[in-house]
Amino acid sequence: MKFLAARRRNPFVASALLIGALVAVGGGYAAVASVQPAEAAMTVGSETQVEAGRQLYLEGCSSCHGLEAQGTQSGPTLIGVGAAAVNFQVSTGRMPLAGPGAQAPAVESVYSDEDVAAMAAYIATLAPGPAIPTAEQIDYADADVAFGGELFRINCSQCHQAAGQGGALTQGKYAPNIMQSSPQVIYEAMLTGPQSMPVFSDAQIPTEGKQAIIGYVRALQESPNPGGLSLGRFGPVTEGVFLATAIFAALIAAAVWIGIKSR
Amino acid sequence: MTSTSPVEKAGGATATYVDQRIGSNKFLARNLGKVxxxxxxxxxxxxxxxxxxxxxxxxxxxxxxxxxxxxxxxxxxxxxxxxxxxxxxxxxxxxxxxxxxxxxxxxxxxxxxxxxxxxxxxxxxxxxxxxxxxxxxxxxxxxxxxxxxxxxxxxxxxxxxxxxxxxxxxxxxxxxxxxxxxxxxxxxxxxxxxxxxxxxxxxxxxxxxxxxxxxxxxxxxxxxxxxxxxxxxxxxxxxxxxxxxxxxxxxxxxxxxxxxSAGSQPDWYIGFLDGALRMMPNWETVIFGWTISWNIMVPAMILPGILFTVLALYPFIEAWVTGDKGEHNLLDRPRNAPTRTGFGMMAITFYALLWIGGANDIIAVAFDLSINAITWFLRVAIFVIPPIVFWITRRTCLGLQRKDQEKLLHGYESGRVLRLPHGEFVEVHQPLSVKDLAVISSKTEHVPLPAPEKADADGVRNKHYKLQMRRHKLSSFFYKESYVRPTDEEIEAGQHHVAHDAELEAPLHAYEDADQINRAHGGVLHHPGMAETNAEQESQH
Structure with missing residues (x-):
């Protein structure tokens, strides 16, 4: 005590205290703040996976999204988009973008599942974001399909069409056909709102609602066509085309045949 | 008396009864034979x-x-x-x-x-x-x-x-x-x-x-x-x-x-109205707090109103313009009414463009196009393409008329080329079949209505001059360029030509039919009165 008491009037004391306080506050904050991303990264992948993902990112993505995923003029930042967005965009082949256009089309993915998982793990370490949905989250076995249909017609059908066949948006953009989409992809799309699609967060549609929607879409995907040939489930336009081609052709052919002069 | 089956008897009795009641036999006899x-x-x-x-x-x-x-x-x-x-x-x-x-x-x-x-x-x-x-x-x-x-x-x-x-x-x-x-x-x-x-x-x-x-x-x-x-x-x-x-x-x-739902469409016969609605720019006027929605009124009320009125009135309009009020049970061939055919094609094109407009979103998705681009294309096309189609159709009809004209005059081109002794090549024309001749000569002759006089011989002013002038101009537009059927003399002369062709060809048949082929002339046809050398031919002409 004598030691401290003797030096408490020392001109350096104020500075030392200030530095000490700053270190304590800053260090404390850093310790508290780093808890979340550290946890997220832990759940997403190991260090080697993250490193592999970073390498893949640098090779395949960084030219547009930037070396630090900070975004450039040709691509948005990926900090905070979460693993779900990476999995959605890359596993459906939308990213890497094949060429400039109104919208990234879904094509065969160039990456293996492990590669996608690695990139997702890497992006997840940058900042917290929506994680890839767990098997439990996308389990629609017990979902209320009819309720899902109601949600689908309210939230989805104005763009994706009532039967999920897709529809046009402005300037060449479009809501894609979702008849081949897996439950995981549908869930991720709702969670992350890719391209023109809005985000349907858990506050808007809770997990049970999302599961119900997936259940309804699966029902659409798997349902047979009780009426016969579906004509793409597009409604009156394809019906009209079928009428104008096949039916009228058959009727006119019959008329010609009947009308042939009897000899 | 021949024996009749009970069925025939019953049928005959029924028919007689019905005939007595309503006189159906006469009616049926007259109408069942209708052709x-x-x-x-x-x-x-x-x-x-x-x-x-x-x-x-x-x-x-x-x-x-x-x-x-x-x-x-x-x-x-x-x-x-x-x-x-x-x-x-x-x-x-x-x-x-x-x-x-x-x-x-x-x-x-x-x-x-x-x-x-x-x-x-x-x-x-x-x-x-x-x-x-x-x-x-x-x-x-x-x-x-x-x-x-x-x-x-x-x-x-x-x-x-x-x-x-x-x-x-x-x-x-x-x-x-x-x-x-x-x-x-x-x-x-x-x-x-x-x-x-x-x-x-x-x-x-x-x-x-x-x-x-x-x-x-x-x-x-x-x-x-x-x-x-x-x-x-x-x-x-x-x-x-x-x-x-x-x-x-x-x-x-x-x-x-x-x-x-996206892709909501009406059935096909309403499609054209939906298309008009989709193509219309979003114009509205507010007058004293009242909104007039041109964006809906024009495509969905005014346009179909005009469309159906014109459709219903067209026969009367054409009868007035052309002054042709006769009965026509023989169908006009499209080429023989070029202006009408042109109008028809123009209307069909107009309708089809509206139709495409009605399916613009489905087309955009199916063909990977921008819906905005389709809409703007149609907004321009709806005014530009139908008149072009009208013009092309009308010219095509007139061209076909000219072709008919030629057939009447010279017969049809047989596709057989004949080399004459002096080296000239001619294509043999053949006379039209009875059917073709009947079809081609079915054309109703129309001449534009004469231009009205401003005043009659006594100097009385023609009160209807303006209207008549307008009618004359429309009538000229309808018929002016139509080809008039050649006179019988012209056709006669033309048929003569065809007969001449046949005459030219006659030795060929004789040549083919001959048992012994005379190769002295190197296969060149030869018949009496025909020049054998170029010099001879020139002197003949």
Whole structure:
């Protein structure tokens, strides 16, 4: 005590205290703040996976999204988009973008599942974001399909069409056909709102609602066509085309045949 | 007296009885022998009639199960994805017809397909009260509301208050099963009576004039053909109804005004109006706080108004412009009425462009195009392309007329090239067949109406000068460039030429027919009076 008491009037004391306080506050904050991303990264992948993902990112993505995923003029930042967005965009082949256009089309993915998982793990370490949905989250076995249909017609059908066949948006953009989409992809799309699609967060549609929607879409995907040939489930336009081609052709052919002069 | 079977006796007795009561024998004798023109295209009208009969038959079945009510019920049928959903009774009963009533879906699909063939589904589209049909109603209501002053009240009147209300389906149902079929039946009857009293039109051909009909009698030939054709049409509709989905209402879900599906389209015959609506720029004027929605009024009210008025008046307009009020039972060949054909093609093009507009979103998705680009293309094209089509069609018709002219004068080109002894090549023309000659000479000669005089011989001013002048100009536009049929002398001269060709060719046949081929002339044809050397030929000319 004598030691401290003797030096408490020392001109350096104020500075030392200030530095000490700053270190304590800053260090404390850093310790508290780093808890979340550290946890997220832990759940997403190991260090080697993250490193592999970073390498893949640098090779395949960084030219547009930037070396630090900070975004450039040709691509948005990926900090905070979460693993779900990476999995959605890359596993459906939308990213890497094949060429400039109104919208990234879904094509065969160039990456293996492990590669996608690695990139997702890497992006997840940058900042917290929506994680890839767990098997439990996308389990629609017990979902209320009819309720899902109601949600689908309210939230989805104005763009994706009532039967999920897709529809046009402005300037060449479009809501894609979702008849081949897996439950995981549908869930991720709702969670992350890719391209023109809005985000349907858990506050808007809770997990049970999302599961119900997936259940309804699966029902659409798997349902047979009780009426016969579906004509793409597009409604009156394809019906009209079928009428104008096949039916009228058959009727006119019959008329010609009947009308042939009897000899 | 020959022995007759009991059946013949009974039939004869019945016929005699009916004849005594209503004098049917005379009527039948006169009308069963009625002649129908002999061409397959006259069967096309019957397609409409027969599909209408299918509509009626299947419609009767549907009325047994359809409940035209907007009372809210909870669905409990066998289509699982809608189980437990609240919906109108109309929609629920439509689902029941589709899934729970034996043969219901087949008959519903046959009803809709045959209605599309006949263009009679208008009201039926909205009855099932599914999301698509409700969207259609919502658009119809919007169009109604766009009418100045009365629009809102009209919509209130029709829907019994705010949209969608609880009355509309039952009101529409009455219209759909009673009013419209009644009207159509009445119109079909009028049409058949007109065909009966007036004569059938027919295509030009040998022996066909404006005063006769060449073909087969109604009984037995056309009775058999038409009867058979009915079953073919019925069969095609049943086949398609059984194998091809139409209006899958279960996919659309029940209608509520706060929902809509992408790709909502009307059936094809409304498509052109929807297209006009989609193409129209978003123009509105506000006058003293009242909004005039040009964006809806122009495409959905004014345009169809003009379209149908012109369509109905066109025959009278043309009769006035051309001064041709004669009876025409012989059909004009399209080329022989170039201006009319041009107008027709222009109208078809206009209609088709509107149609494309109606499907702009489906086209955008299917062909990876921008919907905005399609809309802007159509906004320009609707004004530019139809006139171009008019011009091309008219010039094509005139060109074909000129070709006909040439055929009349010189016969047709046989495609056989003949080398004359002096080296000249000629293509042999051959005389037209009787049929071709009849078809080509069926052209009605028209000359433009003469220009009016400003005053008559006594110097009295012509009061109608301006109107007559306008008529003269329109008439000239119609007929000015048409080719006038050559005179009989000209044709005579032309036929002479054809005969000359035949004469030229005669030695060829003689040559081919000859047993011994004379090779002295190196295979060059030779016949009396023909020059053998170029010098000789020149001296002949």
């Amino acid at each position: 129908f023109p002999d061409h397959w295209s006259f069967m096309l009208g019957e397609i409409a009639l027969y599909s209408f009969i299918v509509v009626l038959l299947t419609g009767v079945f549907l009325t047994l199960f359809f409940k035209p009510s907007m009372v809210e019920v909870v669905y409990d049928g066998s289509y699982v994805p809608l189980k437990g959903i609240k919906m109108s009774e109309a929609y629920a009963s439509s689902l029941d017809i589709s899934f729970d009533i034996r043969g219901g879906l087949l008959l519903r699909q046959m009803h809709h397909w045959s209605a599309l063939i006949f263009v009679a589904a208008m009201a039926g589209y909205s009855l099932p009260d599914d999301l698509l049909s409700g969207t259609g109603l919502q658009i119809a209501r919007g169009i109604m509301q766009a009418a100045p002053i009365v629009g809102t009240w009209m919509a209130f009147l029709l829907f019994g208050g705010e949209f969608p209300g609880t009355d509309f389906i039952s009101r529409l149902y009455g219209v759909h099963i009673l009013l419209i079929p009644g009207l159509i039946l009445a119109l079909v009857t009028v049409h058949l009576m007109l065909v009966w009293t007036q004569k059938h039109t027919q295509f030009p051909g040998p022996g066909r004039t404006n005063d006769n009909v060449v073909g087969y009698p109604l009984l037995p030939v056309y009775m058999a053909k038409a009867g058979g054709f009915f079953f073919i049409v019925f069969g095609i509709v049943a086949f398609v109804g059984g194998l091809v989905t139409i209006n899958p209402i279960w996919l659309f879900g029940p209608f509520t005004p706060d929902q809509v």
